[in-house]
Amino acid sequence: MDALNLRDRAASGASAVVALIEQGIADGTWGPGTKLPTERELEKRFNVSRNTLRKSLRVLEEQGKIVRHVGRGSFVTSEATVKATAEDQSLTSRIIGASPAEIMELRLMVEPQAAELAAGRATAADLHRMEECLAHAERAQDVPEFEHWDGMLHVAIIGAAKNGLLSDVYDAINAIRNQPEWARLKVRSLTPARRAVYEDQHRRIVSALKDRDGDQARAALQEHLLQVRTNLLGS
Amino acid sequence: MDALNLRDRAASGASAVVALIEQGIADGTWGPGTKLPTERELEKRFNVSRNTLRKSLRVLEEQGKIVRHVGRGSFVTSEATVKATAEDQSLTSRIIGASPAEIMELRLMVEPQAAELAAGRATAADLHRMEECLAHAERAQDVPEFEHWDGMLHVAIIGAAKNGLLSDVYDAINAIRNQPEWARLKVRSLTPARRAVYEDQHRRIVSALKDRDGDQARAALQEHLLQVRTNLLGS
DNA sequence: CTCCGCTGATCCAATTATGATCCATTATCG
DNA sequence: CGATAATGGATCATAATTGGATCAGCGGAG
Numbered sequence: 001m002d003a004l005n006l007r008d009r010a011a012s013g014a015s016a017v018v019a020l021i022e023q024g025i026a027d028g029t030w031g032p033g034t035k036l037p038t039e040r041e042l043e044k045r046f047n048v049s050r051n052t053l054r055k056s057l058r059v060l061e062e063q064g065k066i067v068r069h070v071g072r073g074s075f076v077t078s079e080a081t082v083k084a085t086a087e088d089q090s091l092t093s094r095i096i097g098a099s100p101a102e103i104m105e106l107r108l109m110v111e112p113q114a115a116e117l118a119a120g121r122a123t124a125a126d127l128h129r130m131e132e133c134l135a136h137a138e139r140a141q142d143v144p145e146f147e148h149w150d151g152m153l154h155v156a157i158i159g160a161a162k163n164g165l166l167s168d169v170y171d172a173i174n175a176i177r178n179q180p181e182w183a184r185l186k187v188r189s190l191t192p193a194r195r196a197v198y199e200d201q202h203r204r205i206v207s208a209l210k211d212r213d214g215d216q217a218r219a220a221l222q223e224h225l226l227q228v229r230t231n232l233l234g235s
Numbered sequence: 236m237d238a239l240n241l242r243d244r245a246a247s248g249a250s251a252v253v254a255l256i257e258q259g260i261a262d263g264t265w266g267p268g269t270k271l272p273t274e275r276e277l278e279k280r281f282n283v284s285r286n287t288l289r290k291s292l293r294v295l296e297e298q299g300k301i302v303r304h305v306g307r308g309s310f311v312t313s314e315a316t317v318k319a320t321a322e323d324q325s326l327t328s329r330i331i332g333a334s335p336a337e338i339m340e341l342r343l344m345v346e347p348q349a350a351e352l353a354a355g356r357a358t359a360a361d362l363h364r365m366e367e368c369l370a371h372a373e374r375a376q377d378v379p380e381f382e383h384w385d386g387m388l389h390v391a392i393i394g395a396a397k398n399g400l401l402s403d404v405y406d407a408i409n410a411i412r413n414q415p416e417w418a419r420l421k422v423r424s425l426t427p428a429r430r431a432v433y434e435d436q437h438r439r440i441v442s443a444l445k446d447r448d449g450d451q452a453r454a455a456l457q458e459h460l461l462q463v464r465t466n467l468l469g470s
Numbered sequence: 471c472t473c474c475g476c477t478g479a480t481c482c483a484a485t486t487a488t489g490a491t492c493c494a495t496t497a498t499c500g
Numbered sequence: 501c502g503a504t505a506a507t508g509g510a511t512c513a514t515a516a517t518t519g520g521a522t523c524a525g526c527g528g529a530g
Contacts, residue, residue, distance in 0.1 A: 013486075013487080014486085014487085038506080038507060038508085039507075039508065040506095040507080040508095048487080048488085049487060049488040049489065050488085050489080050490095051487070051488065051489080051510095051511095052486085052487055052488075054508085054509080054510090055486095055487090057508090068507095068508065068509090069495085069496080069507085069508075070494060070495040070496070070507065070508045070509065071494080071495040071496025071497065071506070071507050071508065072495085072496060072497075072506095072507070072508080073496095073506095073507065073508080074507095074508080102398045102399060102400040102401070103400060105352075105398050105400075105401070106398065106400055106401050106404070109344065109345050109348045109349070109401075110344055110345065113344045114344070117340075140280075145280050148259070148264060148280070151262075151264065155262070163337050163340055163341065164337060165334075165337040165338060165340075165341050165408075166337070166340070166341055166344070169341065169404055169407075171262055172404070173400075174262050174263060248475080248476085249475085249476090273517080273518060273519085274518075274519065275517095275518080275519095283476080283477090284476060284477045284478065285477090285478085285479095286475095286476070286477070286478085287475085287476060287477080289519080289520080289521095290475095290476095292519090303518095303519060303520090304484080304485075304518090304519075305483060305484040305485065305518065305519045305520065306483080306484040306485025306486065306517070306518050306519070307484080307485060307486080307517095307518070307519080308485095308517090308518065308519080309518095309519080
């Protein structure tokens, strides 16, 4: 089983291929007017059958993002990149238009201090919930599942700070974090080794909270987030 | 929130799973029209049998929160998504319901660190805007006018941190200045003596920013906010 | 003990993906 | 020009995926 096979990922299928190609157009891999690789090439690159690949290309063609000519190839429309970026910004602009760098910066501002507060305010139920998130995360079979419980843990920590407004704000941030684009970023950056590091850091954070050690909790969470940021965005 | 608690009482029931999935939809884990993991995936993730999982899904389907198609999968309803996004966008309205104590706590978390960032990122225009706010505030004839320029100054400082997401969040918090209840609280607490103290603190903050002294800026803003909190809420 | 809910297993039906084959059009080169 | 290769277009039988449904068994609550 090739781990890189799209086929055995949860998000496999034609729509996933559409997203990948859209991203390639958006990020400039295939600029305006350039020729895409041949279908028989893309089929191998994305590890899908040619039929599936062709279905994806048809979607992109109907969206006007590419044009196809028999015997010549498929080409990115000149306005496709404009469309793609405009779409991205309209879909995500409101609160969602934040860059991963901005999000991580905000999280680094808020979460460590929230952890410090949580150390003094967390109830037994809060701590227990965190333990459960830890357990679930460590039992997770794949990246999305791990991410799910990872997110829940952070939510639990924020919640333990007993500031409803803070929780609301964090929920808004979390909603951004769950955008597909951001998810892709996370999946790419989460190697098994890094996941092990995260689990260790998580344990340390929760441990500090259980010890009611605010300084330790703040430091541990800050260290964790700095690690996450480095892994996500590079140093 | 209690969903996780329910799970470990050896009674990991269908209702608990419903709550978990509802939360996943609410917090954006499974957002707009996205496809839920397959039943055989969710059954493993939540550690329940497929029958139980399916019972939960049926509840969610009857609530109109998801739709299911044989051979395709289960999808979050756009209606459910609207609810989720509505939650995001009504962040402002929820903030209005937040207590002054919560708001001040959040401001104390965010603003000092934002000031530290602003020290390194503020443009000449940013600093000039702050100076203007200072001048206007000191020339203010009454409390509401002073409050206006006071608020603008804080917005300017946040803006100088050059984090659009942070600015958005702060704008939402700041919107509360228009709320009658909050305004009344401020009017009561703003004596001439305190206003003089604020003006002095403001000057020190801006001065530190102009000196590019992040530590000083953070400390000054923190001191200021602690003072404000004390005046507003009592020690 | 009985009842109810959860489990694990099995089979079914709808949908999608696959792999192979052949066709139509265009590009390349002698 | 003409032959050949390359490329998109199309179809089909088969396999894999996924929700739908049922059933016997098990275990705790009443």
